[in-house]
Amino acid sequence: MALLVQKFGGTSVGSLERIQGVADKVKGFREQGHDIVVVVSAMSGETNRLMDLAQNIQKQPTPREMDVLLSTGEQVTIALLSMALNERGCPARSYTGGQVSILTDSSHNKARIKKIDEENMRADLDAGRVVVVAGFQGKDEQGNITTLGRGGSDTTAVALAAALKADECQIYTDVDGVYTTDPRVVEGARRLAKITFEEMLEMASLGSKVLQIRAVEFAGKYDVKLRVLHSFQEGPGTLITIDEDVAMESPVVSGIAFNRDEAKVTIKGVPDIPGVASRILGPVSAANIEVDMIVQNVADDRTTDFTFTVHRNDYQRTLEVCKQICDELGAREYDGDEKIAKVSIVGVGMRSHAGVATKMFQALASEGINIQIISTSEIKVSVIIAEKYLELAVRALHSVFELDREPVQEVEV
Amino acid sequence: MALLVQKFGGTSVGSLERIQGVADKVKGFREQGHDIVVVVSAMSGETNRLMDLAQNIQKQPTPREMDVLLSTGEQVTIALLSMALNERGCPARSYTGGQVSILTDSSHNKARIKKIDEENMRADLDAGRVVVVAGFQGKDEQGNITTLGRGGSDTTAVALAAALKADECQIYTDVDGVYTTDPRVVEGARRLAKITFEEMLEMASLGSKVLQIRAVEFAGKYDVKLRVLHSFQEGPGTLITIDEDVAMESPVVSGIAFNRDEAKVTIKGVPDIPGVASRILGPVSAANIEVDMIVQNVADDRTTDFTFTVHRNDYQRTLEVCKQICDELGAREYDGDEKIAKVSIVGVGMRSHAGVATKMFQALASEGINIQIISTSEIKVSVIIAEKYLELAVRALHSVFELDREPVQEVEV
Numbered sequence: 001m002a003l004l005v006q007k008f009g010g011t012s013v014g015s016l017e018r019i020q021g022v023a024d025k026v027k028g029f030r031e032q033g034h035d036i037v038v039v040v041s042a043m044s045g046e047t048n049r050l051m052d053l054a055q056n057i058q059k060q061p062t063p064r065e066m067d068v069l070l071s072t073g074e075q076v077t078i079a080l081l082s083m084a085l086n087e088r089g090c091p092a093r094s095y096t097g098g099q100v101s102i103l104t105d106s107s108h109n110k111a112r113i114k115k116i117d118e119e120n121m122r123a124d125l126d127a128g129r130v131v132v133v134a135g136f137q138g139k140d141e142q143g144n145i146t147t148l149g150r151g152g153s154d155t156t157a158v159a160l161a162a163a164l165k166a167d168e169c170q171i172y173t174d175v176d177g178v179y180t181t182d183p184r185v186v187e188g189a190r191r192l193a194k195i196t197f198e199e200m201l202e203m204a205s206l207g208s209k210v211l212q213i214r215a216v217e218f219a220g221k222y223d224v225k226l227r228v229l230h231s232f233q234e235g236p237g238t239l240i241t242i243d244e245d246v247a248m249e250s251p252v253v254s255g256i257a258f259n260r261d262e263a264k265v266t267i268k269g270v271p272d273i274p275g276v277a278s279r280i281l282g283p284v285s286a287a288n289i290e291v292d293m294i295v296q297n298v299a300d301d302r303t304t305d306f307t308f309t310v311h312r313n314d315y316q317r318t319l320e321v322c323k324q325i326c327d328e329l330g331a332r333e334y335d336g337d338e339k340i341a342k343v344s345i346v347g348v349g350m351r352s353h354a355g356v357a358t359k360m361f362q363a364l365a366s367e368g369i370n371i372q373i374i375s376t377s378e379i380k381v382s383v384i385i386a387e388k389y390l391e392l393a394v395r396a397l398h399s400v401f402e403l404d405r406e407p408v409q410e411v412e413v
Numbered sequence: 414m415a416l417l418v419q420k421f422g423g424t425s426v427g428s429l430e431r432i433q434g435v436a437d438k439v440k441g442f443r444e445q446g447h448d449i450v451v452v453v454s455a456m457s458g459e460t461n462r463l464m465d466l467a468q469n470i471q472k473q474p475t476p477r478e479m480d481v482l483l484s485t486g487e488q489v490t491i492a493l494l495s496m497a498l499n500e501r502g503c504p505a506r507s508y509t510g511g512q513v514s515i516l517t518d519s520s521h522n523k524a525r526i527k528k529i530d531e532e533n534m535r536a537d538l539d540a541g542r543v544v545v546v547a548g549f550q551g552k553d554e555q556g557n558i559t560t561l562g563r564g565g566s567d568t569t570a571v572a573l574a575a576a577l578k579a580d581e582c583q584i585y586t587d588v589d590g591v592y593t594t595d596p597r598v599v600e601g602a603r604r605l606a607k608i609t610f611e612e613m614l615e616m617a618s619l620g621s622k623v624l625q626i627r628a629v630e631f632a633g634k635y636d637v638k639l640r641v642l643h644s645f646q647e648g649p650g651t652l653i654t655i656d657e658d659v660a661m662e663s664p665v666v667s668g669i670a671f672n673r674d675e676a677k678v679t680i681k682g683v684p685d686i687p688g689v690a691s692r693i694l695g696p697v698s699a700a701n702i703e704v705d706m707i708v709q710n711v712a713d714d715r716t717t718d719f720t721f722t723v724h725r726n727d728y729q730r731t732l733e734v735c736k737q738i739c740d741e742l743g744a745r746e747y748d749g750d751e752k753i754a755k756v757s758i759v760g761v762g763m764r765s766h767a768g769v770a771t772k773m774f775q776a777l778a779s780e781g782i783n784i785q786i787i788s789t790s791e792i793k794v795s796v797i798i799a800e801k802y803l804e805l806a807v808r809a810l811h812s813v814f815e816l817d818r819e820p821v822q823e824v825e826v
Contacts, residue, residue, distance in 0.1 A: 016469050050489070056429050058496040065499070068507050069492035072485035076463070079482035083471040086478070094481050099556055143512055 002167035003035045003125070007135065007157035010044035011174050012231040013077050019043075021232060022172075023084035026130060030090055035125045037164065039135045039157040040081055042073025063108035067137070067147045071096070074134035074153070082132045092130040095120065097137030097145075102156065104138035104146045111138060111146035113155070116163035133160060154215035162222035169219065169226050170237075171211060176230035177238035178203065178210055180403035181256035185394050188404030192254060194239045197226075199254045202346040202380045216240065252349035252356055253401040256394050259342045262292060263315035264373065264384060265322055266307040269332025280306055280325055287321050289314045293342070293375045293382065303332070307373060309384065312338050340372065341390040344382040345397060357381045363400040369393055415580035416448045416538070420548065420570035423457035424587055425644040426490050432456075434645060435585075436497035439543060443503055448538045450577065452548045452570040453494055455486025476521035480550070480560045484509070487547035487566070495545045505543040508533065510550035510558075515569065517551035517559045524551060524559035526568070529576035546573060567628035575635035582637050583650075584624060589643035590651035591616065591623055593816035594669035598807050601817030605667060607652045610639075612667050615759040615793045629653065665762035665769055666814040669807050672755045675705060676728035677786065677797060678735055679720040682745025693719055693738055700734050702727045706755070706788045706795065716745070720786060722797065725751050753785065754803040757795040758810060770794045776813040782806050 006026065013019050022038075029036050050069050054061040061069075078094035085092035100120060104111035121131045135153025138146050148155055154171055161169035176191060178200065183189040195203070197220035204213045210228055219226040220242060229237030270276055277296065284291060293309045310318045315338045322334040350356045357374075360381055364371060369392065373384035385393055398404060419439065426432050435451075442449050463482050467474040474482075491507035498505035513533060517524035534544045548566025551559050561568055567584055574582035589604060591613065596602040608616070610633035617626045623641055632639040633655060642650030683689055690709065697704060706722045723731045728751045735747040763769045770787075773794055777784060782805065786797035798806055811817065 016466065019470065053429065053489070053493060054496060057432065057493050058500040061496050062499045065492045065495045065507055068495075068509075069489060072488045075485045075488070076466070076482060079478045080466060080470050082478045082481075083467060083474050086475045087471040094478055096481075096558075099558075145509075145512075 001033045003037075003164060004029065005037045005039065005157050005161040005164065005166045005169045006172060007039040007153055007170065008041070008172045008231060009153060009174075010041040010047070012172055013040050013081065014044035016080070018231075019077070019080050019084055023081060023088055023090070025231075026085060027088050027090045030130060037121060037125070037131045037133060037160055037166070038081065039133050039153055039160060040074060040077040041135050041153040042070075043077055046073040046076070064144060067108050067111075067145045070147055071134070071137045071145050074136055078132045078134045082130075085130055085132070090130060091128060092132055093124050094132045094134075096134045097156070098139035098143070100133060100138075100160075102138035102159070104140055104148070106140040106142070106144065106146065108144075108146055110149040111140070113138060113148070113159050116159055118160075118163045121160070121164065148214075152212070152214075154212040155218055158215045158218045158222070158224050158226065161224045162218070167225065169224050171215075171226065171228050172231040173210060173228060174231065175210060175228070176233055176235045177228050178240075178255070180254070181394055181398050182258070185258075185391050186256075186398045186404075188398065190404055190406065192238050193236065194241060195254055196348050197240060197242055198379055199346050199348055200240045202344070202377070203255055203257050211240075251347065251401070251403075252353045253345045253347040253397075253403065254349070255346050256397050256401075256403065257344045257346055258390060258394055260387060260390065261312050262309045262340060262342055262384070263312045263318070263336060263338035264293075264307060264309045264340050265315075265318050265334065265336040266305055267322055267326060267329075267331050267334045268305045269303045270306050270329055271331070272302055272304045276304075276329065277306070279329060281308070283321050283325055284308075284310075284318065287317060289318055289321070293373060293384070295373050295375065309340070309342070309373070339387045340384050341387040341393075342382055342384055343390065343393045343397065344380050345401065346380045348379050350379050350381075359400065360397060363396050364393055367392055367396050369396075414446045416450075416577060417442065418450045418452065418570050418574040418577065418579045418582045419585060420452040420566055420583065421454070421585045421644060422566060422587075423454040423460070425585055426453050426494065427457035429493070431644075432490070432493050432497055436494060436501055436503070438644075439498060440501050440503045443543060450534060450538070450544045450546060450573055450579070451494065452546050452566055452573060453487060453490040454548050454566040455483075456490055459486040459489070477557060480521050480524075480558045483560055484547070484550045484558050487549055491545045491547045495543075498543055498545070503543060504541060505545055506537050507545045507547075509547045510569070511552035511556070513546060513551075513573075515551035515572070517553055517561070519553040519555070519557065519559065521557075521559055523562040524553070526551060526561070526572050529572055531573075531576045534573070534577065565625070565627075567625040568631055571628045571631045571635070571637050571639065574637045575631070580638065581640055582632065583640045583642055584628075585642050585644040586623060587644065588623060588641070589646055589648050590641050591653075591668070593667070594807055594811050595671070598671075598804050599669075599811045599817075601811065603817055603819065605651050606649065607654060608667055609761050610653055610655055611792055612759050612761055613639075613653045615757070615790070616668055616670050624653075664760065664815070665766045666758045666760040666810075666816065667762070668759050669810050669814075669816065670757045670759055671803060671807055673800060673803065674725050675722045675753060675755055675797070676725045676731070676749060676751035677706075677720060677722045677753050678728075678731050678747065678749040679718055680735055680739060680742075680744050680747045681718045682716040683719050683742055684744070685715050685717045689717070689742065690719070692742060694721070696734050696738055697721075697723075697731065700730060702731055702734070706786060706797070708786050708788065722753075722755070722786070750785075752800045753797050754800040754806075755795055755797055756803065756806045756810065757793050758814065759793045761792050763792050763794075772813060773810060776809045777806055780805055780809050782809075 082094040135156040226240040495507040548569040639653040
């Protein structure tokens with residue numbers, strides 16, 4: 001007998017059959033006596049269809065009107081799912097973001113939630129109804145429709161769970177949980193029963209696209225128990241929690257994340273004077289290019305080498321910017337490489353265990369893999385290597401940190 | 414320099430090209446200095462698509478959720494049209510029915526407008542913006558989304574025009590105005606420059622589907638100048654007005670309306686006792702069959718014949734009901750005919766001109782057309798004839814009432 005917020009994404013409600021499947025699933029939870037708030041996305045493909053319509057009308061669609069347009073996607077889903085539940089004798093009522101109301105700021109296309117009024121939802125839950133809420137959307141103080149940006153449905157679910165003080169926020173996806181690494185790369189990759197918010201944040205930001213980063217941050221901030229599960233398979237999924245016990249008992253490394261989307265650029269022989277970093281990165285930001293890792297090597301003979309990574313799609317544009325920078329700063333030369341990959345080990349256990357980075361470097365060295373760049377944070381070590389070694393590196397690290405073995409202290413929840 | 418409310422229906426916004434066409438048209442009016450509120454329907458086909466989705470989920474879709482679903486149709490159109498206007502340097506802002514707000518009662522799928530808040534629209538008009546409003550929808554006092562039922566976009570336009578005290582409410586359609594009769598039947602059919610609300614009501618209820626009856630009633634009640642025009646052709650259209658001068662100067666007959674959708678049923682030898690009409694029509698209504706004309710002939714030998722017409726689709730069901738009625742009332746027999754048509758002459762001039770009906774009957778007789786049923790109202794005479802004579806009758810009447818001639822006193826507006 002719990003209050004559960006359950007979020008089903010676009011693929012899970014991608015057809016009438018799937019909507020019926022979600023209705024069956026939600027009805028099952030009701031019959032177990034749980035109170036349910038369901039958050040849904042637009043049916044898969046619908047958001048892209050609407051965006052195409054807009055693009056054909058206006059080169060840069062007015063953000064306010066884009067939100068009016070896109071918010072219809074989830075509105076269709078909430079109506080259909082409520083009908084499906086009613087058809088099953090499971091009373092349900094739908095709410096758009098504005099109707100809840102989910103109050104946001106006025107930043108169209110990327111609004112942030114300011115306040116959630118839980119009164120309407122509470123009244124329906126008390127009356128025995130399932131509450132079906134459109135994810136990804138809200139309204140601002142003037143009543144304008146806003147959207148939270150892509151993937152915002154996860155954030156909606158977490159925010160509703162926080163407002164309602166729900167027992168759990170369950171994110172249903174097309175995977176059955178968070179894995180130690182990508183099972184397509186490492187056969188022995190294992191589903192984690194639990195993971196901490198911080199680890200999840202590092203995993204997510206490194207390309208494990210199970211959950212939206214903002215939703216994880218939100219859940220951590222408001223102490224919402226978050227669980228990732230498979231939409232149409234049974235199983236406990238992965239619990240993401242702030243629980244200190246989990247952190248204490250965690251293995252040193254929880255997972256291996258990786259990312260093939262990067263390219264690196266190096267400017268060599270830069271005069272080693274104060275302010276040089278901003279004079280390099282300023283023009284890059286001005287060109288709307290996002291920088292990931294930044295490494296400045298020690299100065300040698302009054303010059304230094306400056307390396308950073310960008311998204312691979314921005315590689316050619318970045319080289320052009322570098323050419324200008326070289327001229328302006330009087331740097332010796334610049335070059336780059338887009339055949340690189342980033343591999344990271346993530347784990348809260350690193351805080352209390354020394355030598356984790358060394359173990360990582362040794363494992364890579366013993367496979368003959370050269371490390372080009374190293375970057376560390378409190379619970380993560382990332383390295384840039386040649387892309388061709390990616391799979392080899394991930395398998396070696398998965399093995400050396402014994403991620404294929406079930407940790408003895410772990411208890412299934 | 415007028416305030417115009419312009420309504421574009423589903424066909425007029427049925428594709429991206431047409432939405433662009435509407436934007437061009439609206440921009441033209443803005444450039445002439447007019448303030449514009451545009452009301453739009455869902456893109457043609459969209460409402461049916463959404464209804465099909467619902468039918469596949471729930472046999473009898475929950476009315477509240479049906480409104481949540483269907484209202485997305487217009488919401489897509491307002492966003493796209495606003496974008497198209499903004500792209501043309503013509504600032505625009507969209508409003509759903511709820512955002513205006515258009516307050517309705519809570520009768521989902523067939524809500525009635527109670528109150529319109531014109532504050533938001535007025536502020537945008539004052540700021541030089543085109544206001545784009547979703548037709549057909551509103552919200553009730555609890556904030557639930559409601560729809561006015563099919564064709565409700567005309568009603569939205571008229572209601573907004575009344576609330577804003579607009580100079581004119583323009584309904585853009587796929588015809589260039591209201592005609593003396595269907596041009597497909599009578600070559601000489603002529604567009605009317607003006608018509609009164611009462612005439613328009615009779616024409617509309619008799620099958621001239623240019624305007625929704627409720628919208629015309631509403632316009633008459635609130636004295637809104639209504640004009641029917643072609644979406645993509647230039648021309649003055651037809652003005653529908655309460656203007657007494659128009660009525661005074663009108664020709665005796667303004668138009669010939671007709672309808673092929675009826676069937677007639679006669680119950681013969683019904684005991685002529687009080688209450689017999691209700692004992693016949695009660696079971697018919699109970700079977701959800703709508704009755705149009707009702708004629709009871711004079712009693713003969715303590716029995717009477719009772720005839721009524723129904724929609725042709727209901728003919729077989731009506732015959733079944735009649736069988737029961739005959740048995741219960743001890744009537745002699747019943748029969749029916751579905752090969753009939755209704756032809757009507759309409760004109761406010763009839764009030765002050767005698768002999769109009771006689772002229773009609775003579776015209777039909779001289780063509781050898783037998784009249785089966787006659788029904789009259791203050792500004793209309795309707796007859797039921799065999800369907801095969803329909804075109805002949807309409808042409809004869811159009812000619813005898815000189816509808817192909819431009820009236821001398823008529824002034825183009």
